[in-house]
Amino acid sequence: MAFVRWKKNAAGNQQAYLMHSYRGEDGKPHHKMLAYLGDQVSLTPERLAELRQKYPDLSVNWEKIKPTEKPMTDVSTLSDADLLRKARHLRHERGFSQQRIVWRLEDAGLPRSGPYKVGLSGREWGILEKALERGEPQDYYFNPEAEVAPALRKVFQSKP
Secondary structure, eight states, X not given: XXXXXXXXXTTSOEEEEEEEEEEOTTSOEEEEEEEEEESXXXXXHHHHHHHHHHOTTSOOOGGGOOOOOOOOOOGGGSOHHHHHHTHHHHHHHHTOOHHHHHHHHHHTTOOOBTTTTBOOOHHHHHHHHHXXXXXXXXXXXXXXXXXXXXXXXXXXXXXX
16 A cells, blocks of 8 residues: 655654555565655656556555645644744744745734834744744744734735
C-alpha cells in the first residue's frame, strides 16, 4: 500500500513523502520511502508514471494514490495566548516569510508599534515572534493579546 506521509523537518516545516507500506518476511510492518514530494504535494500523472517505472516490482495500486492536503493548525480552537505563542509555527506552516507576514498583518489591521507608531520590519517581527513564543517581555506592544492577536487570527484564518 502506498500513501503520502507528512513530517516536520528541523525548521518545523511540513514536508511530504510518498511511502510504501508492506509486511516483511518476518511478518512485521515496514515502510519504504519512494519519493520526496516537498512542501506541496504535486503528484502529476507524469511523476506517477516515472515512479511506476522506477519501482516495477512493488505491488502498488498507482491509480489510488491521491495528493493530500498539507495539514494545517485550526486557529479557531486556539486562545489568543496560544495563538501568540504559536505565531512562528503558524507562519512556517503557511509558508510566510517574516516580511510577508508583516504585510499581511498590516492589511488585517495590525496597529503600528512603539512610541513613534511605526510599522514593523521583517526582522523586528522575528524578534517579536520569538519573545511571544518564549513568553519573554518585548518592546513593541503593550498588550499583544489585544493588539496583535486579532490581526494574526484574521491572517491565519484566511486563505493565502
